[in-house]
Amino acid sequence: MSSNRITIHRPDDWHLHLRDGDMLRAVLPETSAHFGRAIIMPNLVPPVLTKADATAYRNRIVAALPAGHEFTPLMTLYLTEGTDPDDVEAAHKEGVISALKLYPAGATTNSASGVRDFEKAMLVLERMAKLGIPLCVHGEVTDPEIDIFDREAVFIDRILAPLRKRLPELRIIMEHITTEDGVEFVKSNDTNVGATITTHHLIINRNAILVGGIHPHMYCLPVAKREKHRLALRAAATSGDARFFLGTDSAPHTDDRKESACGCAGIFTANNTVQLLAHVFEEENALDKLEAFASLNGPAFYGLPVNDAKITLEKRNVPASFADKIDTKDGLVTVFNPGYDVYWHYAS
Ligand SMILES: NC(=O)N[C@@H](CC(=O)O)C(=O)O
Ligand SMILES: [Zn+2]
């Protein structure tokens, strides 16, 4: 493979926020232009709770797809203490859902209906383990005494490790890992545990949020950590280890809600992720591992085929240009800016 040109199977996004209504219509094309499939997060207001909710949401997504875009939304249900195991089983057997999503109550955007008492979710989790339905986890504790930079590591110790012991057959994806602890936890388990890694957590550390002023467009949850953690994430993503795969966590919020006294968490990367990843993997001398991370490991974990289509990226001596804002009827959404030019383009 020449280091200036790379052909890979079309990528998928294993963690994506599309929202609904006007926002959905504005952001969906930015994903469907690049990705074959995406795991669609259920944290709408109100959340996607049942098979019927997921079916209706999937139909709204498909209806919003631009002509000519080939894209399959993979739906999830939002796990609550009231989730009905029989509804989950029916949604799985009818092919409506690909996973359930666990939000500790209060951990992140629209997580108020999440789980407080994990005992109350055990019946559903046991059914999922039996049926092989994966659990996507937002892995942060919400205990106010725990420092925000420690919340992922503490979640692993308090919640995830005990859950693994209790239900070793449950397939778990630690979403958007941000720490060396997350990487080590995945590696110390078998193939029933995987993790998604975002584009932005491979690029920024916490300085990007706080140095030289406060940068609301660099704020997401879990919050970016110190540099050693970014390096651990880079090593995991570029290792080829099948348990690590791309989940952009592209999460649109309008500028007025980000640039505020209490700004929302979420970074939008749908439209520049693929080119940014080529840049990152080249920096790590690992372009040959890009396909595993973006296109192969995710489908393997979810038991799905790899996309037939291929894409070719090439490095040119002119920078790629990306929209820096997405125009929506709700307002502008700022796109993640890595702070440098990227020379990777789709080959025409
Ligand atoms: N990642 C974020 O900072 N925000 C996500 C929620 C989430 O994935 O935790 C969102 O819905 O905006
Ligand atoms: Zn999350």
Ligand SMILES: [Zn+2]
């Ligand atoms: Zn998310």
